[in-house]
Amino acid sequence: MIIVMENGATEEQIEAVVRKIKEYGCEANVSRGTERTVIGAIGDERRIDQEAIDALPGVEQSMHIVKPYKIVAREWHRENTVIDIRGVPLGGNQIQVISGPCSVETQEQMDESARFVKEAGCRLMRGGAFKPRTSPYTFQGRGVEGLAMFRKAADKYGLPIVTELMDVRMLDTFLEYDVDVIQIGTRNMQNFDLLKEVGRINKPVILKRGMAATISEWLMAAEYIAAGGNHNIIFCERGIRTYETAYRNVLDVTAVPVLKKETHLPVIIDPSHAGGKAWMVPALARAAIAAGADGLLVESHPRPCEAWCDADQALSPEELKSLMGELKGIANVLGRSL
Amino acid sequence: MIIVMENGATEEQIEAVVRKIKEYGCEANVSRGTERTVIGAIGDERRIDQEAIDALPGVEQSMHIVKPYKIVAREWHRENTVIDIRGVPLGGNQIQVISGPCSVETQEQMDESARFVKEAGCRLMRGGAFKPRTSPYTFQGRGVEGLAMFRKAADKYGLPIVTELMDVRMLDTFLEYDVDVIQIGTRNMQNFDLLKEVGRINKPVILKRGMAATISEWLMAAEYIAAGGNHNIIFCERGIRTYETAYRNVLDVTAVPVLKKETHLPVIIDPSHAGGKAWMVPALARAAIAAGADGLLVESHPRPCEAWCDADQALSPEELKSLMGELKGIANVLGRSL
Amino acid sequence: MIIVMENGATEEQIEAVVRKIKEYGCEANVSRGTERTVIGAIGDERRIDQEAIDALPGVEQSMHIVKPYKIVAREWHRENTVIDIRGVPLGGNQIQVISGPCSVETQEQMDESARFVKEAGCRLMRGGAFKPRTSPYTFQGRGVEGLAMFRKAADKYGLPIVTELMDVRMLDTFLEYDVDVIQIGTRNMQNFDLLKEVGRINKPVILKRGMAATISEWLMAAEYIAAGGNHNIIFCERGIRTYETAYRNVLDVTAVPVLKKETHLPVIIDPSHAGGKAWMVPALARAAIAAGADGLLVESHPRPCEAWCDADQALSPEELKSLMGELKGIANVLGRSL
Amino acid sequence: MIIVMENGATEEQIEAVVRKIKEYGCEANVSRGTERTVIGAIGDERRIDQEAIDALPGVEQSMHIVKPYKIVAREWHRENTVIDIRGVPLGGNQIQVISGPCSVETQEQMDESARFVKEAGCRLMRGGAFKPRTSPYTFQGRGVEGLAMFRKAADKYGLPIVTELMDVRMLDTFLEYDVDVIQIGTRNMQNFDLLKEVGRINKPVILKRGMAATISEWLMAAEYIAAGGNHNIIFCERGIRTYETAYRNVLDVTAVPVLKKETHLPVIIDPSHAGGKAWMVPALARAAIAAGADGLLVESHPRPCEAWCDADQALSPEELKSLMGELKGIANVLGRSL
Structure with a gap:
């Protein structure tokens, strides 16, 4: 110092x-x-x-002369870390696109989703059972029941599942349903008690960037998890808050090369929450992969117009499939696998 | 719509x-x-x-044509709400300055603090037993033991206490120590499960604004608490995140008149966390009261240079006393009591 | 309304x-x-x-129900506009990478630059003769003399030139040296008198986004130029100001699909000023093209470490060449020409 | 370094x-x-x-260890600078409220304005003859004719005048009409050629903060003026751009104590452009004076609802008068004159 x-x-x-x-x-x-x-x-x-x-x-x-984070720093761990998600590798040379609906609605919707997600070539599935909603008067998620539906649908197609944990008291339930990847949402990036708890288990964690979190705060939040012993952390950029009102958030692609320089852990991008509109998703998804991201978290829905929440940002099955084609082309230019 | x-x-x-x-x-x-x-x-x-x-x-x-919040809206409750904190009124014509150290360190420090806070003319005391820290490697607060020290010191001088709740699992302990005002910190403004829990009890809650929360999101977060049945909510502006790097946060004084128009609930300001430096606090505290705030949350310490955290933003006993004099003068110009 | x-x-x-x-x-x-x-x-x-x-x-x-801009709006002009820069097309299916040094230094440096820019496959060249510098005590550009050097070097390699106009009184000089594309810098995006003047001539104009300008303000600034009669406008995103301090600006790739929806005019990106470091440029440049940008403005220098200003963001000749290869690959995936 | x-x-x-x-x-x-x-x-x-x-x-x-600005730095000039505006002092112990309409409309409006501004106790008058407007299709100001009306009205009541210079080519006209204080608007804070020109004359300059300018950039912009020989500079904070959409800008009161520490020059505040609504102005104006500002730039109009631009932020004559009373009370608490 x-x-x-x-x-x-x-x-x-x-x-x-x-x-x-x-x-x-x-x-x-x-x-x-x-x-x-x-x-x-x-x-x-x-x-x-x-x-x-x-x-x-x-x-x-x-x-400060020395970085305040240590376990997550590339300075002390030069090689890229590849996270193994029930046999599916994420990171290193391997890009993964995680897709599925914003929220679990019905068993049928989840079954359909699992099917087309798999068909589109994705190897991991996302879906929300517990939803952080700005208003107490809107749909708050299907809860434990939704978790069961998700598990059942995903198992049918052999897809490991990614879902958000909001309340520390639900962790045991998540373990019971054997959630494969625990997502920490943007509003909880600095919920330190929650970070400490997921640091104690041995499941991969997707740590979303706080709405207005700096790169340094984000790395420190990951260090909280890592300090507990869990080093299976995936960073997920999802757009930051700025003065611009023409779109929900500003996708910060610069975070990709910068994080890859600072940490050995994988970095993925959520283009759906960034822009907030389905028609922006393909452009942002392509930009993310071109910038060097290790994967994407993309919302899709069998019938986007009928989705119970965030309808406006879900891709249809056809749009997802077509996007996957473009992404493979770009991954190929960069010499990576998808 | x-x-x-x-x-x-x-x-x-x-x-x-x-x-x-x-x-x-x-x-x-x-x-x-x-x-x-x-x-x-x-x-x-x-x-x-x-x-x-x-x-x-x-x-x-x-x-939207109609505001998404209802219980907290002034549109449906025209008169100012005065919060009763164990006999101490906050809101309406009555301004309150809440002071005390950033974190509970020792019994002696808390005793001294309670004494000078009382002497300076403050009627409520603050202090942190559980500290949200950016790094997992720095002091995380004295915990339950700190709560006991705080309670003891404040009781000696008849000061109701304000302290931060970070983890929903600690709520019972807070009730056991009869914490008078529960503070929800900036990082937890949208920790919806925590908001729901404090909505179920009947203690006044200070709801700090999220680091980059809009006025509308903040009102909706309060609506979460109110929807549970607890209407004793105090808004606390503590500086927002902007592009400026010359100070930690930008104190948003405009939030005061705007919130007072939108809600009937009291609005206070934390000038200590806003600027991040003790020498800025008097100017910001005066601005807050002049803008119409119903109170302040001001950090002070018997010996600021020795404080265990946030040392650089605590006022000394003399500085607090002198500030109280200026604030009384301004309250007087506005026809309010302090 | x-x-x-x-x-x-x-x-x-x-x-x-x-x-x-x-x-x-x-x-x-x-x-x-x-x-x-x-x-x-x-x-x-x-x-x-x-x-x-x-x-x-x-x-x-x-x-407002109706957009406040008209000439630049896609609503009234459905097809993409292709700008003809002395025979070099920019927009539509044709991507162009404009490269060259931040500032004109010497005739030799400009000659070398023109040579390697051409060799790398770029068809347009950039270079600053008048430099907007934060401090009055640092190098302010070579001025008119620099313009002459630039013109001479570019002519040798048949490259149309792009350079920044800061002062309305220099417009005649720019016309005299037959500058091919006039650049309006980020600090002058709302210098309305300057916009009106370049609106009166018939040269292509690159309009950089203001440091914290909204999409709507930017479109209105273009409308100022267009209202004067000059419709040859190219939008250039160069990173926006946010709370993040790990890099100079946040490149706003979302602006690309959004602008392409709102306007028929081409949109390019300046990855050099966005990140502020040469090592970030390739990732950002690839992201820009993948997001659908019509071109790039990339700083390069024969010997980056010796550059007189912004040294840290210039690519070397080899880096530029290698980047061009990757960009061609991505353009190909999208079915576009570069 | x-x-x-x-x-x-x-x-x-x-x-x-x-x-x-x-x-x-x-x-x-x-x-x-x-x-x-x-x-x-x-x-x-x-x-x-x-x-x-x-x-x-x-x-x-x-x-950097040493600040990049020198002439404007308090480090090299410890005492507060008091600017003399044709006999009216601004700075040091003396606070001044500068008021008048957003834009010059008619001779009658200016005469009325000068009268009530004087009656309210203000000693300086503002008014815009050249208006920076976001849209090319809205009213752009009365121009030179407006300048003449303003001069005539203000002279009748012995009020020195403050008006904005946007175009370097109009400087001679400003000198001809003997404008007392030249205002550099927020969009021109880094119009370096304009700064250099006003640095060559000997008139007081109000330098408004750029919409998203840092304190450091603002001080450097002032250094541009000072480096030319003109040290009569007044800083004017007018709200900064943030993510908040409930009001136009966020008034940055923290800038007041911070600038007063960094520079010996006076600092005033424009509460009208900050909030963008007349009803917010009194609270913001009081906050500014309480924070230690040396003055205010407040919009007022004989009949606000009929104003040709920015109608929504002008105070009526009665509101201005009543505000002056409150501000005097606060100045008095701080031991200053108004």
Whole structure:
């Protein structure tokens, strides 16, 4: 950590900073420039509380030199991690498209969905049984019953399932229904108690980016899971909140190359929640794969106009199939498999 | 709700929209303009799922006419609600400044804090026993033990206590220690299961605005609590996330007059988390009261430089006292009590 | 335009709105719902000043039904416009990659650049003679002298040139040097006097999106140029400003499909200014083409480390060549030419 | 400047950085930590181009130690600057409220406005003759004719005038009409050629913050003016662009204490453009003064509902008068004059 003192900082103030650094078990290196004195803390700076340093009189600014995350960092684990989802690999050279409806509605809808998802060439299926909804007055998901329907439909077609966990008290139920991948939604990216709990089990976790989370906060949220012992983490970018009102969110494709540089874990993209409209999905999905994403989470529905929620962003079976063709073409250009 | 059809929408598409509106139990009023056909849905539009409408072929855009929130809306409850916190009124003409340390550290620190908070003229005390921290490797709060210290210190000075609930499984413990006001933090504003639980009890709740939450989402989050039966809700603006990097967050004072127009519930401001630096707090606190806020949540510490977390934003006892004087002057100009 | 009156609006207030609508030459259609009265303005609503309507007592909100732009709108011009740049087509099925250094430095650097840009397969060249710099103390561009160098180097390789116009007083000089495409930079997207001037000439204009401009403001800025008579406009997305600090801007790929739906004019992307680092450029460039962009504006330099400005975002000749190969592959998947 | 090398940077790469620093006339100080090597550049670091450093192989990040602005910095000019506007002081202990209509409409409207602005106790008047409008099809201002009307009306009541300059070619006209304060609008904050021109004259300049400008960019824009020789600069915060859609902009009151710390120049606030609605103006105006602003730019109109533009944000004469009373009360609490 590097600490810059204010112009005119006193010797006493400098000494106080040096003392504090030593309390954290680090060494201090004081360097006096023409306009500012700069202090370097040498040692394991993850122990130093930056805010406690910034609070000391005479301190102007400080900067971390070492990244605050460790287990998820590529710096300490150079090779790409490939997540094994009940035999289906995600990451490395292997791209996966996870598809299915926004929410579980009926057994029939799930059976149909599993069928066309499989036919389109996808090897993993998504579906929501518990739905985070902005209004308390709208449909909140089919709950445990929905989980059972999902499991049954997916099993028929040999598709591992991905579904969202919102409440820590439901974790046992998720394990009971043997959910293959647990999704942590955008509103829960910093629900630290939930992160700690999924860190204790051994299931792959898709960690969606918070609506306005920085790359650094997102990596730290993953570190919460990893610190518990579960390293099977997949990052999922789903659009960030900006000033633009012409679409729901702004898909941040830059996050793909940046995350791939910072972490060894796979990065996928959800083009459906990003744009919020089905007609935007193919363009965003292609952009994601072209940018180097390891997969997609794409909403589809047997009859999009009749979907119970987020109808406007689901692809029809035909649209999904046609999109898969384009994506394979792009994966091929990049020398990857889909 | 008003639905605008695309230029060139067919009669069939228009009829499909009319049919859907009737399915939701509303009446439809079709009006054909020179460039667009516009359909009005008449009746209780809260039942209509806007996304399902937007998904229909030929629909260009739609607009809610009626606000999606009801219990918290001033439209249905004209007078200001005054929240009674164990005899201390907050709202209406009465402004309250809630102060105390970021986190509970020791019994001695809490005793000292309670003493100077009381002396400064504050009638409510804050303190964190469970801390949401970005990194899993930093101090996570004193937990239940901290709650006990806080209760003991505050009781000595007759101060009702405000503290943050992060995990739904801790609610019983909070009731056991008779926490007077439960704070829902910024990262949990849309933790819907947590909102539902605090909606079932009868304790005042401070609902902090999500880091990048819109006014509308915030009102809907409060509606979640209210829908459960608990109407003792206090909104707390704490700075929003923007592109600016010179300070942690941008305090959104405009939220004060806007919320006061939309809701009958009290609105307070947290100037400490907004700016992130103690030296900014007095200016922001004065601005908040001048804008019409019903109170403040201000961090203070007996010895700010030694605080275990967020050291850089705590006021010293002297700074708090001096700020209270200025705030009383401004409250006086506005004809309010503090 | 649709105007929603407040709950409890008086007959007098409703009549005042109707009167105002008629003053603008439109007809009014009053519809009384259970909770709100809604007024529709029928006729050419572009004449109505929305702010003047919103100011009338009793008005709660209003919504435009017709888009405020006309010449640039696809609604009135269904086919894609192809811009002819001295014989090089941009738009429709034809993708173009425009490359060259951030700023003109020396004749030798421009000669080398023109050579490798041509060799890489690009048919248009970019380069800055006048540089908008955040600090008055840094290099401001080679000016007119730079323009001459650029012209000379590009002519040698038959490359039409693209360069930025910042000051309306320099327009004659640009015409004198026969600049082929005038670039309006992000800081000047709403420099309306500059837009009006380039609207009067007959040169293609690249209109960069303002740092935090909405799609709608951007389309209106183009409408300023078009209203003057110049319809040769190319939109260029270059990353928008958000809360994220891990990269300079967030490349908004969603803008590509959305703009292509709203306007018949070509849309290109500048991946260099978006990310701000050369290593991010290939991923962003591929994403742009995959999303359907009609071209790219990519910085390159014979020796990036020695560039006088924005060194960190320029591709080397080899990197540019290798990128062109990937982009051709993706264009091919989409059935387009590059 | 401090340069942090990547983990694993080679000796060669370190030497290349040291060489580059020396080329800029600074000394280099290399310090090897356990995980990273850190290089400090000692000397006048304003000469160093940060981007050129960041481009060197092996560089991970760099940080400026010294602020890039100098003339406007409080660090080099400790006392508050008071701007003299034809005998009316703004800054230091003296707060000024500048009021008047959004745009000049008629001589009568300007005469009335000047009268009530004066009566309300304001000592400076604002009014727009050239209007930056999003649409080319709406009213663009009365132009030079409007300037003449404004001058005449204001002279009658002895009010110095403030008006916006959009086009560098109009500067002579502004000088001819002896405009007392030149306003640079939000869309022109980084119109560097315009900044340079107003830097050459000796009139006070109000520099509005760009819609999404950082504090640092804003200070640098002021430095452009100051570098030309004109130090009579007044910063004006007018709301920033965020994700929130419930109001036009978010008034950034935090900018007030932060700017007052960074610069010796006065800081005023425009509460009218911030919220965009007249009913929000009093709360925002009070917040601004309470936060320590040196003045306000408030829109008012003899008959707001009839205003030709931005009608919805103008105060009536009575509202302005009543607001002035509250603001005087708050100024009094802070020991300042209004």
